[in-house]
Amino acid sequence: MFQPLVLRDVPSEIQEDCAESQQFQSQEIQQQIYNLLSINSTIVIRQFPSQGLSFQLWPAATTLVTLLDRHHPRITTPLSAVFNGSGATQHRPIRILELGSGTGVVGIAAAAILGGNVTVTDLPHVLPNILFNVNANAEMLKHHGGAVEVAALSWGDTHNMEAIGREIDLIMGSDLVYHDHLYEPLLETLKFFLSRSEKRIVFLMAHEKRWKKESAFFKKAKKSFDVEIIHNDEPSNGSRVGVVVYQFVGKFGAKLKPEIGRPLTMYEFEPSLILPNMVFNY
Numbered sequence: 599m600f601q602p603l604v605l606r607d608v609p610s611e612i613q614e615d616c617a618e619s620q621q622f623q624s625q626e627i628q629q630q631i632y633n634l635l636s637i638n639s640t641i642v643i644r645q646f647p648s649q650g651l652s653f654q655l656w657p658a659a660t661t662l663v664t665l666l667d668r669h670h671p672r673i674t675t676p677l678s679a680v681f682n683g684s685g686a687t688q689h690r691p692i693r694i695l696e697l698g699s700g701t702g703v704v705g706i707a708a709a710a711i712l713g714g715n716v717t718v719t720d721l722p723h724v725l726p727n728i729l730f731n732v733n734a735n736a737e738m739l740k741h742h743g744g745a746v747e748v749a750a751l752s753w754g755d756t757h758n759m760e761a762i763g764r765e766i767d768l769i770m771g772s773d774l775v776y777h778d779h780l781y782e783p784l785l786e787t788l789k790f791f792l793s794r795s796e797k798r799i800v801f802l803m804a805h806e807k808r809w810k811k812e813s814a815f816f817k818k819a820k821k822s823f824d825v826e827i828i829h830n831d832e833p834s835n836g837s838r839v840g841v842v843v844y845q846f847v848g849k850f851g852a853k854l855k856p857e858i859g860r861p862l863t864m865y866e867f868e869p870s871l872i873l874p875n876m877v878f879n880y
């Protein structure tokens with residue numbers, strides 16, 4: 599069942615971002631098309647590489663989209679174990695939280711391919727472009743019974759995390775480990791959702807290694823989570839390593855009772871309010 603898009607828990611600065619969105623029109627706008635063979639559909643994603651790393655597509659995102667597209671419930675794929683243990687049933691759509699969504703492509707693909715309910719999240723200033731992309735793919739999502747919500751989630755922000763709640767089956771993310779000052783807030787976020795839930799929740803993370811220092815993140819992560827590699831891409835474009843997909847599971851789990859109920863909606867998504875001046879302009 600397709601639900602209206604909602605923007606949750608977004609502070610007032612978002613209004614300013616929207617006002618500033620006009621400036622994007624004069625910036626370099628690119629369109630990327632993803633063909634999803636499993637559902638014979640196409641995702642269209644708008645990116646603004648000149649606006650920074652949150653506004654462009656990264657190879658790790660493409661890896662997750664490809665794995666989702668190749669997944670089949672009756673064939674063993676790298677994601678089989680992840681979905682089999684997710685708690686989703688034929689009668690209830692899978693509920694996915696995406697962290698650091700960037701352009702939103704992974705969440706949109708997951709919602710469409712799995713017919714799932716996906717909450718895509720990022721820092722507040724990134725949300726207008728995600729909303730644009732979700733809206734641009736709304737008909738396709740509706741056709742496949744996928745639903746996407748967009749919400750602010752700054753890693754480690756307890757208020758944001760409480761607002762999202764713990765009614766989640768799976769968490770996904772791509773290319774989230776790069777600046778070392780973000781390691782701790784990201785781990786705090788994972789502990790909130792993975793280690794303090796009554797049920798086993800998996801975090802699926804696609805990562806392209808760039809610097810040696812990133813091993814510190816994995817070293818810290820292994821203190822709280824069982825971390826396993828479930829897929830390796832071949833290196834491409836002259837790089838030494840390809841994208842690696844990890845599965846994180848809380849070691850200690852089930853310590854606290856999960857929250858009951860969903861957060862309140864701040865306001866319904868209104869396209870003309872969020873991106874008044876944005877048009878497809880390629």
Ligand SMILES: C[S@@+](CC[C@H](N)C(=O)[O-])C[C@H]1O[C@@H](n2cnc3c(N)ncnc32)[C@H](O)[C@@H]1O
Pocket residue numbers: 651652653654655656657658659697698699700701719720721724751752753771772773774780783
């Ligand atoms: C390299 S980009 C990857 C974007 C997208 N997942 C992809 O693979 O195309 C990292 C993402 O993490 C987000 N991010 C960075 N710091 C964050 C924080 N403290 N809280 C939430 N998101 C954050 C950025 O805004 C950006 O969208």
